[in-house]
Amino acid sequence: MSSNLLDIVANVMEVQVSQIDDESGPETIENWDSFRGLILFEELESKFNVKFTLNELLNIKKIKDIKNILSVRGASLNE
Amino acid sequence: MQSQVEPNLSYFIAKARSIDGRSFQKKIKVAILSSFTINGLEEALRVKCAESDITCATYLCGYGQYNQDILDQSSKLYEFSPDITFMIIDTRSVLSTLFYTPYTIPANDRRTYIDKRVADFVNLVKTFKNRTGSKLVLTNCSIPTYSPYGICEVRTEYGLKEMVYDFNARLSDAFRSDPQVFLFDFNSFVAKYGEINVLDYRQFLVGDIKVSLSYIPHLAEELMGYVKANLGVNRKCIVLDLDNTLWGGIIGEDGFDRIDLSLKPPGMAFMEFQRVLLALYQRGVILAINSRNNEDEALRAIRDHPFMVLREEHFATMKINWSDKISNMKEIAQELNIGLDSIVYFDDDPINRELMSKAIPQIKTIDLPDDPSLYASTLMQINDFNTLVMTNEDRKRGEMYREEHKRTELKRSSSNLEDFLKQLEIRVTMKKANNFTIPRIAQLTLKTNQFNLTTRRYQEEDVETLAQDHTKLIGCAQTQDKFGDNGITGVYIVNKNHVDKEWFIDTFLLSCRVMGRGIEDAMMGYILSKAKEEGVIKVKAEFIPTKKNKPCEQLLPNFGFKKEGEQWVYTYNVPIKQTNHVELNED
Numbered sequence: 001m002s003s004n005l006l007d008i009v010a011n012v013m014e015v016q017v018s019q020i021d022d023e024s025g026p027e028t029i030e031n032w033d034s035f036r037g038l039i040l041f042e043e044l045e046s047k048f049n050v051k052f053t054l055n056e057l058l059n060i061k062k063i064k065d066i067k068n069i070l071s072v073r074g075a076s077l078n079e
Numbered sequence: 080m081q082s083q084v085e086p087n088l089s090y091f092i093a094k095a096r097s098i099d100g101r102s103f104q105k106k107i108k109v110a111i112l113s114s115f116t117i118n119g120l121e122e123a124l125r126v127k128c129a130e131s132d133i134t135c136a137t138y139l140c141g142y143g144q145y146n147q148d149i150l151d152q153s154s155k156l157y158e159f160s161p162d163i164t165f166m167i168i169d170t171r172s173v174l175s176t177l178f179y180t181p182y183t184i185p186a187n188d189r190r191t192y193i194d195k196r197v198a199d200f201v202n203l204v205k206t207f208k209n210r211t212g213s214k215l216v217l218t219n220c221s222i223p224t225y226s227p228y229g230i231c232e233v234r235t236e237y238g239l240k241e242m243v244y245d246f247n248a249r250l251s252d253a254f255r256s257d258p259q260v261f262l263f264d265f266n267s268f269v270a271k272y273g274e275i276n277v278l279d280y281r282q283f284l285v286g287d288i289k290v291s292l293s294y295i296p297h298l299a300e301e302l303m304g305y306v307k308a309n310l311g312v313n314r315k316c317i318v319l320d321l322d323n324t325l326w327g328g329i330i331g332e333d334g335f336d337r338i339d340l341s342l343k344p345p346g347m348a349f350m351e352f353q354r355v356l357l358a359l360y361q362r363g364v365i366l367a368i369n370s371r372n373n374e375d376e377a378l379r380a381i382r383d384h385p386f387m388v389l390r391e392e393h394f395a396t397m398k399i400n401w402s403d404k405i406s407n408m409k410e411i412a413q414e415l416n417i418g419l420d421s422i423v424y425f426d427d428d429p430i431n432r433e434l435m436s437k438a439i440p441q442i443k444t445i446d447l448p449d450d451p452s453l454y455a456s457t458l459m460q461i462n463d464f465n466t467l468v469m470t471n472e473d474r475k476r477g478e479m480y481r482e483e484h485k486r487t488e489l490k491r492s493s494s495n496l497e498d499f500l501k502q503l504e505i506r507v508t509m510k511k512a513n514n515f516t517i518p519r520i521a522q523l524t525l526k527t528n529q530f531n532l533t534t535r536r537y538q539e540e541d542v543e544t545l546a547q548d549h550t551k552l553i554g555c556a557q558t559q560d561k562f563g564d565n566g567i568t569g570v571y572i573v574n575k576n577h578v579d580k581e582w583f584i585d586t587f588l589l590s591c592r593v594m595g596r597g598i599e600d601a602m603m604g605y606i607l608s609k610a611k612e613e614g615v616i617k618v619k620a621e622f623i624p625t626k627k628n629k630p631c632e633q634l635l636p637n638f639g640f641k642k643e644g645e646q647w648v649y650t651y652n653v654p655i656k657q658t659n660h661v662e663l664n665e666d
Contacts, residue, residue: 011089011093012089014093034285035118035119035286036092038282038286038288038292039088039119039292042088042089042291042293043087046087046293052281053281054280054281054284054285057281057285058285
């Protein structure tokens, strides 16, 4: 399944796609609190058909981390 | 069972933002108290309310603060002044460490522990009720599927599962007849979706979330049952197609012997569907048919097919003809005197469904799956038939509509109205407000719109208080005739002023089912005579016009009440109007 990661993030965090890049995360996006973070993971899990581990959830600090995990799992990122 | 498709929580979060500030026809304030993190439920409820034309304001208590919120008289909860409060508790919080290690202590101590926890909650609810009139929906606890004792758990005296089972049973007992408190069967909710799905360990560990985000929309959907019932926005009637809906195949083509309806699949799927419909009929949902068919062929199947579960007697009305289904539908609503917005429509044909939802969007047209094996579970997912209380009148509604059908026939065959009324042999029994009648009295004040002089709404608790007040007279009328018993259909509330020998009619209403048969006159005559017996010289009343209560506009002038300012006054200078065709008794 191919989906655009940035679109999903933008949608959940209610920001413009242009406002986010690989370095974006809870530090740079105001809406990205722990609750929104969990909603994002839930959304990514259903869109990319993957399951994150607890450690992955705790260690994702920026978009780049998500990309790395997804690519390790073989999810196809439509970029 | 097939589970309902719900959008992800992210949809509700975004949507909640977009409807912020918009207002809808009905309003409700909902508070959420929880023993764990339940973010997102507020948004899901607000969005679902908006979809039902309800503006919903929400309050979520701070994390772990529900005790303080209830105990502290000046808390934010009471300041918010909710209409409904959901209190969602979980097994871990109730059992504390006994959830993990129940067998640290002996069975007797486990019993004592549960005794104490039940008492804690009963007291907490008591405090809540002292401080607010809000309805309270308290969840029970989900019974753990795991036990450290494994297969020996069931042999263990008052083991882990039995503790929770007992806790739940005792909460049910404690609040069974409390009109302000409802128990939400959270254990069933978890069973429906599965404990391993509802609890996502990662979310639990990261954020003390005990209903995973994927299931928050489902929980919101179930809680909407209370919200809608509290506002009286429930649906009352299921309208059904016949071919490929109540049976498989087409009666006009396949014939009586060839339709699919039997104790074996595929015909069994339709029997299964009909059985669920029958159970809803027994709880008071009205059934009707809207089908394009030759009436005689279809009726033969309904009357004589050995595997029909539903028979003619179960349908309040049947439109089996070649007219278009939309006109049929409008006729059904008119004949049953119900709003189009209280109808749920089942039809296997997507084109018919499309036409119906375009023409009459107020009707809930069910997106019926192609596979008949899913019909029964689709029906069981519908959460629109709830009422907060179930009265005898609800349970007998189907029968009553059937009787009504016979009355309509009699009316058609009678030469004039007077003749018809005489032949009905109407008997009215005036009853006092007591434990048996109070729930129905409250229900009628809450939902009667047409024949209602003042449209004052009273909750069950209010009626109880009024019934104990010696300066009030509150009662109801049970009506029957030769076709059957209509149950309690009329209510009156009078304020007595002994000093000035005056009575004031606070409430006078009659269910629309029995309007226009002189029952209203018999009731008013009864009140006026009763007042006279007590030496009253003046009876005052009000007519507060609304969009819907035109049918009772003439009641007061017809009895010789004269308008004085905002009020109507009767001073016994004309004799009390007699209603000779009605036999009146007092109970």
